[in-house]
Amino acid sequence: MIKVLFIAPYPAMAVLIDECKAEARDLDVTVKVGNLGSAVPLAKRAEQDGFDVIISRGGTAKSIEEVTNLPVIDIHVSGYDMLRVLTLANEFPGKKAIVGFSNITLGAETITDILEFPIEVFTVERAEEVGPLIKELKDQGYSVIMGDVVTVHNADRYGMEGILIQSGREAIFDAFQRTRTIYSFYQKKQTEIDLMKAMLETEANDFVVLDHEGEIAYEQWKSISPSLIDVSELSKDGELNSQAVIKVGDEVYKVKPSVLTNGSRKYYLYSFSKLGQPIDETLIKVEHVSQLPLIIQESEQMRNCISLIGANIKKSKWALIGENGTGKGLIARYIHYLKLEGDGLFAVAMARDFLENSEVDKDIKTIYLQGIDTLDFYEQQRLEQVADYCCSIGINIIYSVLTENEGLFDSGVARIYLPSLRNRNGDIRALAAYFIADSNQSFGTSPIKIKEEALDLLEKYHWPGNVAELKAVLYDAAAAEKGYVLSTEVMGPLLESKVSSGFSIKDDFLQGTLEEIEKRIILAVMEQEDGNQTRVANRLNINRSTLWRKLKN
Structure with missing residues (x-):
């Protein structure tokens, strides 16, 4: 049986429900009286008390819907109910009005128009609107007000005749039938939810x-x-x-x-x-690539690069060949997502570190290896063997290299050549727009576009650090610019300082032994990378333990 809580907004309805429920043998109906706010505590306890459905009417039903997860059936005011009260009220002298929620007023307006009853209809959205409206109607000479419990209560309060629009047997039996339909649908959906929960628990x-x-x-x-x-x-x-x-x-x-x-x-x-496999987070970084990375490809060079990736997408071993800062890491993630559509993890490691510990968790599906250029011949041969094994068990291997290495790459390797930024000038405008927008979202900077003159400066610069350098310059410019447009006044000095600093070395920087010069270089990079040893090691193509040892000496 369907266990039903019937909250009647007025006592007379409770009597009628008790009569009707005897004819609904498949429903276990419990009747309580409560109107608007007084019905809320009853509804809150209903689920805990084992009820399947709640039935009520008008504003009370609306109040209940907000505090329970159970389906709530709103009793309709039937045409019979409306005809009964309108016929009764039509015999009363004076100006008459109906005040209530839309479940009452929509049908009332139609009937009063058809029967040409001299009765005005007013619709409210909230119970708080009823009192002020009835007071206003009294001031306008109305003497008879019809509506729900809250309407009649306010009419009495202002000394007016209040007539309650009651729901008859037809409306109650209609609510019972809708309860059966809604409950059947609710049970079906609940079964689906329970099945999904069981599946999640298994997974x-x-x-x-x-x-x-x-x-x-x-x-x-x-x-x-x-x-x-x-x-x-x-x-x-x-x-x-x-x-x-x-x-x-x-x-x-x-x-x-x-x-x-x-x-x-x-x-x-x-x-x-x-x-499944312990990971030293200082040596290997694991991430989930949740969406296909955006690749700016306005230039022919980048379009050819992306086209070449698509042509080789079935391969498991890749070599991304290009200068530092050309975006090999972004392309590696692009290949990973394109091949796997977000399934599996993406790992980044230095090649020498990977050789020392090549066992990886089963959910890692792509390994992006940096620092290939620093390996000696025997290490490269061993890396090739390890890479072949990884590919045989479903792991993609992506090498990051500065120049092509014929000894390392066999015929099964997909070679992808990343153009330097100076050779993909057509992408600078779109890249600039992207980095400005990214700066806005990440750091709350104000510029939203770049002046053509400032863009000309970007397109004429030689960009030895490629896209990574462009990004850094635009972030610095966005932070310095207080207006909404990046100007040459900000961009010019930034580029000039880079040009001048790029060709000047302090006199004492190269003084001393090789170890002393090496130490100065490491400390200079440490300063640029804000002391982040992982980034420093990556830039210098050494592992973190080697970096730590050199800093300690």
């Missing part, structure tokens, strides 16, 4: 679902204590966080994010699983 022991505001919509924790997870760090501004590995207590867990869509609403599912 992942620990997961959390967040809504677009970062609030928890659903969660399940079996091996992780939720107190150890900072949920606010998972989703930022309604966007997926690409963090792929987190430390929970003494354990390291993989985090797999995905988007769930329900109608127009987006939810973010984060599932956690223990890392």
